[in-house]
Amino acid sequence: MTIFVCMDDTDNLNSRGTGRLARAVAEELAKTYPVRGVTRHQLYVHPDIPYTSHNSCGVIHINMDGYEHLDDIFEIAREEMLDDFIDGSDPGLSVANHEQIKPSLIAFGKDAQQLVLTQEKARTLAKNLKIRLEGLGGTEDGVIGSMAGLGLALTSNDGRFLQIGSIRELIGPQTVSALINAGIDDIYTLDGRRVTSGTIWNEETKSVKPCPVNEKAILFVEEVDGELRAVKRN
Template identity: 70%
Template structure:
């Protein structure tokens, strides 16, 4: 059973981002659990919502972790987040086994991409579903985004991978075959053509960012003047 670790609003404008913290936490959890990947999910950008730069949350996917380990995982991550607390941030943490993530929570996640939601609704949802949720400083507004992250990650058709397999070790232009061997299931152009070979162009020093789509890890590319260029989707 997959366990999801969701965190939001852990940074300020001058600090490391939530994605970087999530990767550090994933590395620590990997000593005991099978880390499938880390996803980033874009939430609603609106002047009524205080956010740091992009209003996104990050979710760590732990395969076969089991519901019995949720409390221990929560405690480990909570301690790491408190130790790395950034002044001016409003972090939230939510941890749940996949069996706790119902259609109501997936709908909450979807709503968080286009609607202003409240802490009250997030906390009520967590209580009713038996999900471990806590605000870890500041206004604690991060509880909204981290609950949304659980629903979006489990739905499996949102966001992009910040980490999966060995893709972070491959930066800049790379052969499609190398990317497929590193943990990407398939590469497709935006108009639906599969790409099995050739060079995929990416920003120098940066790794590609595949997306979860229907249970697959998919890298989307765009053909520009005969070149296949990796696309970073929200």
Template identity: 60%
Template sequence: MIYVCLDDTDNLESRGTGKLSRTIANELSKNYPVYGVTRHQLYKHPEIPYTSHNTCSVIHIETDDDIDVKYNDELFEAVKFEMMADFIDGSDPGLAVAHEDQIKPALTAFGNDAKYKILNQQLARGLAKNLGIRLEGLGGTEDGVIGAMAGIGLAHTKNDGRFLLVKNNKLKGSNTVETVLNSGVDAVYTIDGRLVTKGVIVNDSKLTKPCPVNGEVILFVVEENGLLKAVNRG
């Protein structure tokens, strides 16, 4: 897997990083095997500038085992082009691309720290250099490099955040469990651990948002008054 992380691409008047990442993922899917897009929540603190939620987005690209770093560079340039074409004044975007073989425990720890601590560009850039990960700030203060590195570390755990897109399938509103499973979701569970195999899932959110859990795509639901309601976590 190759992970492409975007952070801090928006301002209060623009579309968010999540929407931009889905648009870029759709464009990449014309030439690359896009697995999905995940959203990861980072630390919300008065000393950290962010637009509304301080989240980053990671595009997951499936690869063969013998892929090399040149593939990373291709992806990096393709995504950089799309991000620069959509550059928003007042944003501080960062972009990072890493093959799973480049992701070491230090990067996972950095991602976890970014959920609870104030970090800095120097640490993010030093980590990228030492791990051989392509990282760039694309404008403004370039603080987006922090979230760009953190998102890769978090996505690689396969246990953080939620999916904004799975295999280019985007579900809205209410759907049968069968439809949800056919969209790329591996299983549907109630939050108390019961496997759900049939029924209609009611969703009050704009999109159905399953979660990565131990490498699987899982949608959680709660049962209320005989109805299955989607739980949008992360």
């Protein structure tokens, strides 16, 4: 069971991105709570939607159940975000237990990947589902992506992990065994073959980005010139 913390629209063109902030908040939360990882979810890119570069939100996954810690988790995340507030950003923050994320919120998340949505709809949904949602500055448009991210993260079939286990410590090409030991559950080619041995090639300065698939962290690879190369999916 999982508690989700989602943040959106936390940056401007000259600042670090939402993903980096989400990882920093996750690090702070991990001092008290069992953080599993951080996922990135792509939202709609449209001229009517203000965004910095890619319009994505970040979701922190905490491996615990219940409601008694939701307010404390929210306050820790809120304080970290306010301490790091960037002029020109319009951040939103939400925290929810998996039981609060109903089909209506999953539908909202999927709509946010292909439609222009409103703050009013996000806030009404949060109120009806009793999810704590707050805008933390600027226009507060980040509340839209913040709610959307909750629904997308619950599906465990959207986006990619920015952080899970110790994968960020593994830069560049890595063996399959090293990646599995670091926290990846399995590795598959895009055409469906399971990879159990060998080397996975990746950018020299980057770590691989597995995807959430049915509760697992799956790394997808493709064969290029006889080598298996990590794929970064949205």
